Every structure is written in structure tokens, then in C-alpha cells.
Amino acid sequence: MIFDLETFDTDQSATGSICIVGAGPAGITLALELAGKGIDVVLLESGGESFEAETQSLYDGEVVGDLNTDVASSRLREFGGTSQHWTGLCAPLQPIDFEKRPGVAHSGWPISRVDLDPYYPIAQKYLQLGPFDYDFANWKESLPDPALPLDPGLVGNAIYQQSPPTRFYDVYFDTVKANERIRCYLHANLIDIALADDAVRRCTFSTLGGRKLTVEATHYVIACGGIENARILLNCNTQRPDGIGNENGLVGRYYMDHLNCEVGEILFADGDVDLGLYADFHDVDDTLVSVGLKLPAQTMRDQDLLNNTAFLVPAYENEAFSDDFRNHGWLGFSNIVKAFAQGRVPDRFAENFCNAAEDADDVAIGIYRHLVRKIEDTGQVVSATMRQDAEQSPNPASRVMLTDETDPFGWRRIALDWQIARSDLESLRRTHELIGQAIGAAGLGRVRLGITDPPDLDIVYTGYHHMGTTRMSADPAKGVVDADCRLHSVKNLYMGGSSVFTTAGTANPTLTITALAARLADHLAKVSTAGLAPVRRG
Amino acid sequence: MGKITRRVALGIAGLAGLGIVVYGGALVACRFVPRKRPDFFALLDAVPDIPAARRIGRAVVLSGHAPSDLKDLADRIAGREHIRTALSTGCPTTRKRLVQAQCGADFSEGRMVSVDGWLLSETEADFCAAAWLARGYTA
Numbered sequence: 021m022i023f024d025l026e027t028f029d030t031d032q033s034a035t036g037s038i039c040i041v042g043a044g045p046a047g048i049t050l051a052l053e054l055a056g057k058g059i060d061v062v063l064l065e066s067g068g069e070s071f072e073a074e075t076q077s078l079y080d081g082e083v084v085g086d087l088n089t090d091v092a093s094s095r096l097r098e099f100g101g102t103s104q105h106w107t108g109l110c111a112p113l114q115p116i117d118f119e120k121r122p123g124v125a126h127s128g129w130p131i132s133r134v135d136l137d138p139y140y141p142i143a144q145k146y147l148q149l150g151p152f153d154y155d156f157a158n159w160k161e162s163l164p165d166p167a168l169p170l171d172p173g174l175v176g177n178a179i180y181q182q183s184p185p186t187r188f189y190d191v192y193f194d195t196v197k198a199n200e201r202i203r204c205y206l207h208a209n210l211i212d213i214a215l216a217d218d219a220v221r222r223c224t225f226s227t228l229g230g231r232k233l234t235v236e237a238t239h240y241v242i243a244c245g246g247i248e249n250a251r252i253l254l255n256c257n258t259q260r261p262d263g264i265g266n267e268n269g270l271v272g273r274y275y276m277d278h279l280n281c282e283v284g285e286i287l288f289a290d291g292d293v294d295l296g297l298y299a300d301f302h303d304v305d306d307t308l309v310s311v312g313l314k315l316p317a318q319t320m321r322d323q324d325l326l327n328n329t330a331f332l333v334p335a336y337e338n339e340a341f342s343d344d345f346r347n348h349g350w351l352g353f354s355n356i357v358k359a360f361a362q363g364r365v366p367d368r369f370a371e372n373f374c375n376a377a378e379d380a381d382d383v384a385i386g387i388y389r390h391l392v393r394k395i396e397d398t399g400q401v402v403s404a405t406m407r408q409d410a411e412q413s414p415n416p417a418s419r420v421m422l423t424d425e426t427d428p429f430g431w432r433r434i435a436l437d438w439q440i441a442r443s444d445l446e447s448l449r450r451t452h453e454l455i456g457q458a459i460g461a462a463g464l465g466r467v468r469l470g471i472t473d474p475p476d477l478d479i480v481y482t483g484y485h486h487m488g489t490t491r492m493s494a495d496p497a498k499g500v501v502d503a504d505c506r507l508h509s510v511k512n513l514y515m516g517g518s519s520v521f522t523t524a525g526t527a528n529p530t531l532t533i534t535a536l537a538a539r540l541a542d543h544l545a546k547v548s549t550a551g552l553a554p555v556r557r558g
Numbered sequence: 559m560g561k562i563t564r565r566v567a568l569g570i571a572g573l574a575g576l577g578i579v580v581y582g583g584a585l586v587a588c589r590f591v592p593r594k595r596p597d598f599f600a601l602l603d604a605v606p607d608i609p610a611a612r613r614i615g616r617a618v619v620l621s622g623h624a625p626s627d628l629k630d631l632a633d634r635i636a637g638r639e640h641i642r643t644a645l646s647t648g649c650p651t652t653r654k655r656l657v658q659a660q661c662g663a664d665f666s667e668g669r670m671v672s673v674d675g676w677l678l679s680e681t682e683a684d685f686c687a688a689a690w691l692a693r694g695y696t697a
Contacts, residue, residue: 171666453670453672453677456665456670456677457665457666457668457670457677458665459665460661460662460664460665460670460677460678460679461662461663461665461666462662463658463661463662466676466677466678467676467677468674468675468676468677469672469675469676469677470675472675
């Protein structure tokens with residue numbers, strides 16, 4: 021059932037076994053999984069059914085660290101959350117990502133990949149992906165093009181799957197609406213978490229117009245994204261002056277993003293080299309897969325390297341196959357065209373239209389090239405660049421913090437101080453060296469490194485993946501939540517989403533966010549009938 | 559000027575033919591004669607005298623990746639397995655293939671040099687350096 025809090029004439033109250041704050045991929049998955057187990061859920065969403073500028077502006081904040089990022093428009097505050105504009109690339113975290121790696125400070129989750137393995141197949145279904153199989157060996161016979169003949173001891177191939185991408189509003193709104201176990205309130209902004217005896221007793225929500233809703237539940241989950249999760253805990257400081265769960269000053273710290281960059285170039289000895297495997301998505305039995313280059317896990321362990329998958333972006337003789345026209349203008353244009361093709365008015369039409377209008381020359385080039393591609397051949401491969409969302413190491417100085425500016429509810433806004441370590445890029449450069457070694461050993465060509473010594477941090481852009489701000493650790497002195505995603509210092513408060521990531525890996529996070537939500541549903545189903553867990557404060 | 563008689567013409571042609579046969583036979587025979595000095599400089603033909611190769615050669619020498627003494631550098635290059643084989647063959651195609659094999663082996667074993675960001679095998683970097691030195695270029 022879905023209600024709009026704005027439509028009520030009086031303040032409301034609701035009860036349920038589980039209260040979930042945030043209707044994005046984590047919150048919706050969790051709600052549906054719990055409802056499927058016969059558990060009553062109250063699901064609260066700040067936004068409405070689609071983009072609303074006034075609600076979205078609650079995300080406004082400052083960027084004070086690395087400037088190649090954003091806090092206001094990368095996230096979406098509406099039913100479906102940021103899934104309403106994600107790109108859909110998926111892969112699970114690898115076993116090495118969970119390990120304590122001697123060369124990666126602050127690494128080591130309190131769970132392993134084995135703990136998530138039962139939940140990834142569930143997440144695959146929510147994200148409309150194919151089978152939970154990311155082993156290249158199992159796919160290669162079905163793929164239309166051959167892999168580069170690289171020494172597998174030096175460089176291997178990594179499989180990614182492509183979600184449609186799943187828009188959680190489009191796919192699950194009606195499902196949530198029809199589910200009698202779920203009471204979902206739209207336009208319900210969290211404004212207070214009341215504690216008693218180290219447990220949450222109630223949460224209070226409000227519309228921008230002032231209509232209130234009080235929710236009492238046995239357990240509470242905050243699933244509002246990697247930045248907002250920290251902001252909520254830090255703002256709830258009436259009973260705990262430093263914020264809930266922040267007894268050790270960890271909330272908001274260890275902020276991580278993926279290091280999005282297209283650097284490094286491969287020049288091939290033979291222009292007829294077949295890069296088809298790496299250049300396109302491949303439809304294998306209705307599953308879209310793409311392939312990138314990845315170092316063996318043992319090499320990463322031996323050389324203390326962070327994780328990375330390098331996707332090859334070929335440059336062809338025929339310039340029509342260059343994608344250098346893709347910018348905000350082209351994306352705006354393509355959003356408009358796709359929406360009209362689906363028979364609906366595009367979200368944020370004015371914004372998309374203006375972006376397209378201001379970049380009319382690039383839009384024209386893009387249209388022309390798409391037409392030319394249908395009748396002309398690519399010509400020979402000239403070179404290929406390496407595009408990646410590389411892993412960043414956890415760093416306590418990289419953080420989300422509160423500013424003195426407040427939103428309409430009196431909550432302090434955030435400042436994002438994203439810090440990238442030089443060693444992160446040095447690790448990526450070494451990874452590229454090893455790829456260059458494999459390319460050279462195979463006689464395929466030569467690699468030109470794109471990362472200087474010392475590295476230029478300006479080559480890195482955000483991957484729009486906000487992680488780590490309520491990190492998971494078995495030790496309350498080193499993490500905000502425990503292995504069950506529960507705050508160490510609150511008996512019945514859990515965090516959902518990528519804020520619990522201890523390390524970032526290189527995989528796009530949504531699949532793991534969804535798998536963690538499915539795992540949390542199992543845990544909450546078990547504990548919802550048991551007593552509350554004790555607290556630990558480190 | 560005396561008249562060239564038929565006999566003289568036949569004699570000249572015979573001598574020329576004999577000379578060609580002797581010279582050709584000698585070349586064939588030379589293939590089987592062990593050389594005391596490797597024909598190192600023939601390998602430098604693999605390095606074109608173009609700005610990119612000169613730039614690499616200069617950078618490799620000046621950075622200290624390669625010795626600035628041509629003899630020392632030649633000895634270092636000649637010490638590599640596939641290059642040793644290349645030095646004992648006269649076929650340019652085979653030589654080129656062997657140089658490429660040595661470059662591949664360098665990469666496999668992690669013997670790489672970075673020049674302006676380009677990852678090169680030590681052998682190709684050394685060849686560029688040797689060509690740069692042998693052609694008399696200076697910094």
C-alpha cells in the first residue's frame with residue numbers, strides 16, 4: 021500500500037515490525053523481501069513518484085575536497101532513488117575485496133564473499149540480470165568474439181552484466197502498492213530518531229508542508245544512500261551529542277568513490293586486431309554482458325594492488341565510430357528521445373532540453389555518426405584507451421561532514437571532502453604496467469601509461485558511487501556497523517546500502533547493495549521475533 | 559684501338575662468368591664460416607632512423623637505462639638469448655622475428671622501460687639507444 025503523507029489532513033502514526041527509511045534499491049528490496057517472509061513493513065520515502073525540485077534540493081551541499089564530484093544531482097530523492105538514473109553495469113565484489121590486505125590500510129570486512137553468495141542470485145533478479153555467473157570461462161564459448169591472447173598468469177578477463185537498467189519506480193512501484201504487508205508513505209522526510217535504553221523507540225517524519233508521521237517498530241533501517249545515511253546519523257544529536265553511532269567519530273569518515281578515469285592507451289601492432297569482445301555489450305541468451313581486463317587476484321595480493329577492471333575503448337580509422345560527442349547535451353537529448361519512444365514525457369524535460377540545446381553541435385554530430393555507423397565500416401583499430409572505475413583505498417580523512425547551513429527542517433547540510441591518495445593512482449599505474457606487460461609479451465602492441473609520476477589527481481572523476489561512511493567492522497572502534505549491518509551502539513538500528521562498505525572493490529556497487537539488503541532481510545526475519553541485541557561502544 | 563675479335567669477347571665473357579661463379583660460391587661458403595665478431599650493426603637496420611626512434615634512443619641513454627658506450631651496449635644486447643641467435647643468421651626476416659621474440663620474452667619476464675609513458679621492452683629500448691649512438695647523434 022502506498023500513501024502520500026501530503027494528502028492527509030491530520031498528523032499520522034504507523035506501526036510495523038520493521039521501519040525502513042528510504043525507497044531506493046536497498047529499501048525497496050528489503051521491504052519486498054521482508055513482506056515475502058510475512059513481516060509487516062513501514063517504508064518511508066522523502067520524495068514522491070517522480071522528480072520534484074523542492075525535495076531534490078534537500079540534497080544540496082558543498083564539495084570541499086576533490087572538486088571532480090557532486091552531491092546534489094548525482095543522487096535522486098524520489099521513489100526508486102538513484103536507480104531512476106543509474107547506468108546499470110553490475111558485477112559482484114570479488115573474494116579479495118573482503119580480505120584484510122596488508123598493503124591496503126583499513127581493509128578487511130567482517131564478512132566474506134561466501135556470506136553474500138546466497139544473496140547475489142536474489143539481487144540478480146531484482147536488477148533484471150541473468151544468471152549469477154561472473155566466471156569468464158563459463159561465458160567465453162557463448163561470446164561472439166575471441167579474447168585477446170594474453171598470458172592468463174598476467175591478465176585475465178572480467179565479466180560484467182548489464183541491467184536494463186532497472187528503474188525501481190517503474191518496476192516495483194505497483195508491486196509495493198499491491199503488497200498489503202508494506203505501508204509506504206511518500207513525502208515523508210525523517211526529522212528525528214528517538215532513542216531510549218540504547219534502542220530506537222520511534223522515528224518522526226514530516227512533509228515539507230509540516231504534516232507529521234510517527235512510526236514505531238521493532239527494528240529500524242536507514243537506507244538513504246552513502247552520503248545521506250551519514251548525514252542522518254550526524255544530525256540526530258539531541259540525545260547523543262556527536263550523532264547516533266558516532267561514539268568513535270567514524271560516521272561520515274572513510275568516504276570512498278570509484279576513481280572514474282579513461283587513461284592509458286594501447287597501440288596495436290596489427291590494425292586488424294579483433295577487439296569486438298571488449299568494445300560492445302553481447303547478448304547471450306537475453307543477458308547483456310561486457311568484458312574488461314583484470315589482474316589475477318593473486319597478483320593483486322602479491323603486489324599490494326587495489327582492484328580494477330579496465331574496459332577497452334577502441335579508436336577506429338573511421339571517425340564516425342568515435343564517441344567523443346557524448347556529453348551532458350547528448351545525454352539530455354538521448355533521455356528525451358528514449359522517453360518519447362516509450363510514450364511518456366521525460367523526467368526533468370526542461371533540464372534535459374536546455375542541456376541538449378546548449379550542446380547542439382555535439383548532438384548534431386552524434387545523430388550524424390549514429391546514422392553513418394549503420395552504413396559504414398569501422399576501419400582498422402588505431403588504438404584503445406582504458407576506461408575504469410578503479411578502487412580507492414579507505415581513508416579516514418575522506419569524509420562527509422556537516423556544515424552550518426540548514427535545510428527547511430533545520431537539519432544541517434553536508435560538505436563532502438573527497439580525498440584521493442596519490443598511492444591510489446600509483447596502484448592503478450602499476451596495474452596498467454602489468455597490462456602493458458601482457459600486451460607486449462603477446463606481441464600485440466605497446467601500452468602508453470596515462471598516469472604520470474607523481475600522479476595528477478585531476479584525471480579522476482567521480483563514479484557517482486558513494487561508499488564507506490558507516491563502514492562495517494567487527495570492532496566498534498573501527499566501524500559503525502557490525503557484520504549484520506546493525507549499529508554497534510544501538511540495539512535495533514541498521515544501515516542499508518553502500519555506506520556499510522568497508523572497502524570499495526571495483527565493481528559497480530548496486531548489485532552488492534541489493535544483495536546486502538536481501539541478506540539483511542534474512543537477518544531481520546530471524547531477530548524480529550527475538551529480543552534485541554546488546555550494544556558495544558568500543 | 560684494336561679490334562675486339564670474337565675470341566677476345568668470348569674470353570671476357572668467360573672471365574666475367576667465372577668471376578660471378580667464384581664470388582657467388584664464396585658467399586655461399588661464407589655462410590658456413592664461423593665469425594669471430596657478431597654482425598651487430600646489421601640488427602640496427604631494424605631501427606628506422608625516424609624522430610620517434612631517435613627520441614627513444616636519446617631518452618634511454620640520457621636516463622641511464624642504457625650505457626652510453628656503444629660497445630658496452632652492444633655486448634649487453636648480444637648477451638640475450640634470441641639476439642645471440644639473430645646474430646648468427648643472415649636472413650633479415652628471421653632476424654626481425656628473433657628480435658620480436660626477444661622483445662616478447664623481455665615483457666614476459668618484466669624487463670620493461672618506460673619512455674614518455676610508453677612501456678617498451680628493454681631490448682627495443684636498447685636497440686633505439688644503440689642506433690642513436692651508432693648514427694652519431696648527441697644530446
